[in-house]
Amino acid sequence: MRTGMFALALGLLALRFLPALPQVGWLLVLPVVVLMMLPFRTYPLAFFLLGLGWACLSAQWALDDRLVPQLDGQTRWVEGRVTGLTQQSAGVVRFELSDSRSRKDKLPKLMRLVWHGGPPVHSGERWRLAVTLKRPSGLLNFHGVDREAWLLAQRVGATGSVKDGQRLAPARYAWRDSVRQKLLAVDAQGREAGLAALVLGDGSGLAPEDWRILQDTGTVHLLVISGQHIGLLSGLVYGLVAGLARYGGWPRRLPWLPWACGLAFAAALAYGLLAGFEVPVQRACVMVGLVLLWRLRFRHLGTWWPLLLALNAVLILEPLASLQPGFWLSFAAVAVLVLAFGGRLGPWRVWQAWTRAQWLIAIGLFPLFLALGLPVSLSAPLANLFAVPWVSVVVLPLALLGTMLLAVPVLGNSLLWLAGGALNGLFQALAFLAGQLPAWIPAEVPNWLWLVSLIGAVLLLMPAGLPFRLLGWPMLMLAVFAPREDIPDGQVEVVQLDVGQGLAIILRTRHHTLLYDAGPRFGDFDLGARVVLPSLRKAGIAQLDLMLLSHADADHAGGAASVARGLPVKRVVGGETEGGALFLEPQPCISGEQWQWDGVQFQLWQWSDARSGNQKSCVLQVQANGERLLLTGDIDRETERALLATPLAVSTDWLQVPHHGSRSSSSWPLLQRLAPRAVLLSRGHGNGFGHPHPQVLERYQQMGSAIYDSAEQGAVRFRLGAADTPVTARSQRRFWRTPATERYQNHVPAT
Template identity: 40%
Template structure:
C-alpha cells in the first residue's frame, strides 16, 4: 500500500503541474493498462490500481475546477450575485474582506456543480457584514489573478487550492440583505472573536489562532518572529493541536465511563474513548473553520479510530498512507498546500525515528534527539517550500512545543468554550492563557537574539536539494552499513552544491502589481531601482524584493535608487532597508525618516561592470516631476529607467539634447497617456519596452494611445500584468527574456492584457 500511495501521490502531483487537465483519451491510455495488469497480477494490485484510480479521480476533479471560470463579460460590467458569506469577514482599515459562495448570478439559479466561491471586499467600514448572512450583491469582478515572481508566494495557487475562482469588490448601495443565519458555524466563531476582542487581551490574535483558527489579529512583525524561530506551527491550529484535543477528551470521557459498570457492559470504555476523542477533534476542527490542516489530521484520526473499532491491525505507515489517499480523493488540490507536504513528512519522520532510534534512550534525551532530528530532516523541504529555514528551531521548539501544547492551548480552548456561555467564567482561563502566551513571546524574542536565526540560501539550482533530501531518506531507513555509508558520502556533494554561484548579468523586473520595482546585477554588484508598493497586508520590499535578492545569493545592495516618494514606488523602501544592508541610497524626492542623498542629473556610479548615470532631475522637484531618470549600461546594453515622468519632463530632457537612446525602456508612469510622447519614444528608440502595471488596475494602464506610439517606434513590448516578473539576461549586446508566466500551470490564468507578448 505504501508504494501504491507514493505512486498515487506522484500521479496527482504530475497532473496538477500540467497546463490543463488531461483528455479522457489520454487518461484511458494511461490507466487501462495499469488496471488490466492489476487484475492479472493480484500481488501488485495496490501498486497498479491506486495511481490509476487516483489519476482518474483527480483529473475529473480538475476538469470540474477549471470549468468554473468567470466569463469575460462579467469583468466588463457589475454583476448581480446572490449567496452566503462563507467565512468570518476579515477587517481592514477601509472595510472587510470575505469568501462568498455564489448561488445565483443575474437572477439565474446555479446548479450545485456550477456554484463557485469568490473573494470579495467592501469599502464601507460603517457597514458590518457577518458570517452566514445571505446577501444579494452588485459587484465588480475579475478572474483569479495575482502577482507572480520567480521566488516567493504564488497567490493564484493559494486561491485555486482554496477553491476561489475570482475576486472583486461590492457596491453596497446596490446590494440587499436577504436573511440571517445565527446558527452557522462561522457566525459562532465570529461571535467568539467579538467577545474576546471586547476583553482587550494583549495576545488576542494568538488566542484566536490556536482556538478558532483566526490569525488576522497577529501583527506582521510577530509572524516574522515565529517564522525565524520555527514556531509558526504552534500559533495556528495544526494536526498536533487536534491530536492533543482528541487524546485529552478521549482520556477524560473514558475515565468517567468506567465509573458505571452497566455502561461498560453496554459499550466498553476504550471504544467510547475512541469515539469521544474523534468527536471532540471533529468539533475542534469545526470551530477552526475546517481548515486544510485540520481536515488532514481528521482523516488520519478517522483511519486510526476506524481500524481500532473494527479490530484491524494496521501498521503505522499504512495509517499515514490511507490518510493521504483519503485527502487526495476528497481534494486533490491539497498537494498545492505547503502544509500538506510538511505535515505528512513530519509524521513519517517521527514514525521512522520512533521505530528504531529512540526507545532505548532516556525521556529527556529522546525529546532533544527527536526535535533535533526532526528539524534537520525537515530542513530541505522547508527551504524548498519557503526559501528559508530557522536554524534555531530545534532549541526554540524544545521549549515552546510542551509549553504551548500543554499549557496555553488547553487554557485557551477551555476559556473560549466557556465564553459561549459566560464571560465571567471564561475570563480567568483566558487571562491565564494570555499570560502564558506573553511568556512564550518573551522567550521567542530572546531566541531571536541568537545569531543566524534565519537561514536563506541561494536557490539558483533547484536540484541542489535533491541530495540532501536523499541523504535524509537514507538516514531514516532501518540501519544497514551500506545505507549509512551512502548517506555519509552524499554529504560532501550536498555541501558542494550549496556553494553560491555567481548569477549572470541580469535585469530583474518584479511583478508588484500597480507599481515599480526592479534590480540590475552583474557578478557580486547590485543596483535596485524602486521598491514597489506597500499596503496593510502587503509590503513588496519584504515580501517580493528582499526574498528574491537573497535567493540569488545577495546579502546586501550596492546602490538603491527610489525615483520619487509615491507609495507605488517607495512603499517597500522601509521594509527593504530592514531586510538588507544598503551601501548608498538615492532619492528623487525626500522621504521622511529615510537618510539618503538627493538624486540629481550628472551623478555617475560604477558598480563593477554596471555604469549608472543620472539624467534627471536637474533641480529639486516634487511629485512625479521629481522622478529620478537613470540610464544603466551593462554588457553592451543600455537601460533607461524613467519613474513617473510626464510629457513635460520628457520635453525638458529633449530640450537639453541629452542622449536618451536605450536598448531597453521602462515605460514612464506605467503606460499613462500623460507620458511617453512620440518624440520621447523616437529619441529612445527601444528594442524592448517594459510596462510595470497591475492587472485590470483602476487607472486602466497602459493606455491604448501609448501602446500605439510604442508600436510606431517598433520593438517588443512586455507587461508585468500579463507576463508576471521578467528576467532579462544581458550578454554582448543581446538579451534573453524569461517571463514567470511562461511556465503554464493548471491553476494559473493566462491573461493577455495590452502590451502582452
C-alpha cells in the first residue's frame, strides 16, 4: 500500500514538469487502463497513471476556464460578486470577481481586476463593471516568478482593468472584511497591517520595505498564515486538554485523547476559516488533521506515513498546488525535520533540538531554493531562532485573543496594542539583521552541479556516525561557488529582459558587463528591483562596469536606483543628466566615444540638436566578430534622419526597435539603410499606447527581419559575434504558458 501511495504522489507531482497536457481523449481512456492494471503486479504504475490522469484533467479544466483569445483586449460589461479581501492603496483598488457574467460572452469563473481611481470596493458586494479584459499573462524571464503559473494555480481565468462600474447589491456574509476594518482601525503602534496579515492572511497593507526585511531574513512565513500558525494553535488546544487531563481537570467520563485531537482540529479549521481557507491554509489544515489522526490511531506506522498521506490529500484536492513554490517549501521543510530527527540513537536537549532544527532546515532547503530560483536568506537560521518563538508565544496569541475580544473594546484594543508593540520590536530586530546580511541571489548552476549539491545536503542531514557524511560540505559548496560560463573573446552575450512597457538589456563580455537601461518604475512598482537586479545576480554578475541610461523617462531609467543599490556600478552614463525618473547623477553621453572590451567594440552617439527627452536618447553600437547590434532608446524620425549621416548608419544585424514600435519611429529610410536581420522589441502586453503600431510591424516584416517581442516571447538571449541562434523564455515549454503568436516567423538569416 505504501508503494502505491508513493506512486500516486509521483503521478500527481509529475504535472509540474509537463511541457504539454495530453489530449482529453487519452485522459478519458486512462481510468479503463488503470482498472485493467490493478489485478496485476503493476499496481504502482496504475496508481502513478491515476494520479497523473487526475492532475492533468484538473489542469485542463483550469485552462479551459481561461478567457478566450477573441476577448483579449476587449471591453465588456461584466456582473459578478467581489470575493476575498480587496486591496486598496494609493488610489488603486485590486480585487477578485467571481461568478462573473456577460450578456453575450462566456467569461471565466474568477477574474482579478484593478481599478485606478475607483471607489471603495468591499468583499461580498455585487458590481456591474466595464472591464478591459486580458488573458492571464505576466513578465517571463529566464529566472524569477512565473505569473502565468501563479494565476493558473489560483484558477484565475482572466485579468482586467475597470473603466467604470456601479454597485448592484451591498456586501453579504463579508465578516472577514469587517474584521479587517476593525483591525486596521485600532492603535497597534503602527503595526495594524502586520496584525491583519497575521490574523487574516491579508498582507496587502504591508509596506514594500517590510516585505524586503522579511525576505532578507527568511521570515516571510511568520507574517502569512502558514502551517506553523495553524499547527501552533492546534498544538495549544491539544496541550491544554492534555494538561487538564493530567492534573485532574478534565471530565473522567470523556476520553481525553479523542477530545484533544478533535478540538485541536476544530481550532485549526476555525483559524483556516478566518484566513479565508485558501490553498496554503487548506494544505496546513490537511497536514494537521492527518498528524492528529496518526497520533490517535496510527502511530505504529511511523512518521513518514502521515507526511505521504498529507501530500496525496493536498494534491488530490488541488493538483495545481504543485505550481506554487510554497507547496514545495512547506513539505520539504517537514521532510527535512523528519529525516533529521528520526533514527537518532539518543534525544537532543530542547535547546539543541531548536538550534539544530534551524540550521538543518537551511541546509535541507538550499537545493530547493536553487531549483526554484528564490533568494537565499543567509540570516534565516539566526532570525528564525528568536523570531519563531516570539511570534508563536507572544505576538500570535495576543493578536488572536485581541481579535476575539474586539466586542469588548477595552480588552480587545489593549491586547492588540500589546501585540502591535511586540511585532514592532520584532521588525526592528529583523531590520537590523537584514541590514547586516541581506538576501543572497545565487547564480544559476548546471543541472549536474545542482544534483551534487542535493546529495551533499542529504548527507549533511544524516546522523553524525554515517561514513563520509562530512563530504556533504564540499558537495554543497560547489553550488555556492559554481563556475561561471566563459564568454570567448570577441563575443558578447545579449539578454533583453522582459520588463513590460520599458527597456533593460544586459551586455556581457568575457570580463565586463554593461546594462543598457534599467527597466521601469511607477510608484512602488519597481522592475529594477523585481526583475533587472535578480537577473544580473542570477547571471553571476558581481558588478556593472557601465550603466547606460538612454534617457530619463521612467520606463527606461526608473529602476536604475534599485540596481545601483544592489550592485556596485563603476560608471553611469545618460542621454539626460537630470530630470525625469533619474535618481542618479549620470555622466553625459558623448557622441563618438569608443572603447573596447575583450575584443568587442562599443561606440556612443547622441543627436546634438535634440530638443525632447526621447530625441536625447543615447544610442549604442556594439560590434563583435563582424556582427553589429544597435540600441536606440526612444529616438524618433527626426533623430533617425540625423543618425543616417553618422558612421553608425551601416548594415546592422540586430536592432532594438526604437520607442517600443511607436508610429513616430522606425522610418523606412533608417530600416533600408540598416537592413536588420533581427529586431528586439520591448513592450508591455496590451499596453495603453498601442505599441507596436501595425504599420511599424509591417515594415519589419517586409524587410524580412525576425521579430523578438518581449510581450509575446518573454526575454531573449543570444551571442553577438557567434552567429548564435536566439533563445526565448517562452521557448521553454510549459503546459500553462500561452503559446507565442504565430504572426512572427522568427528565423534569423545567416550572416
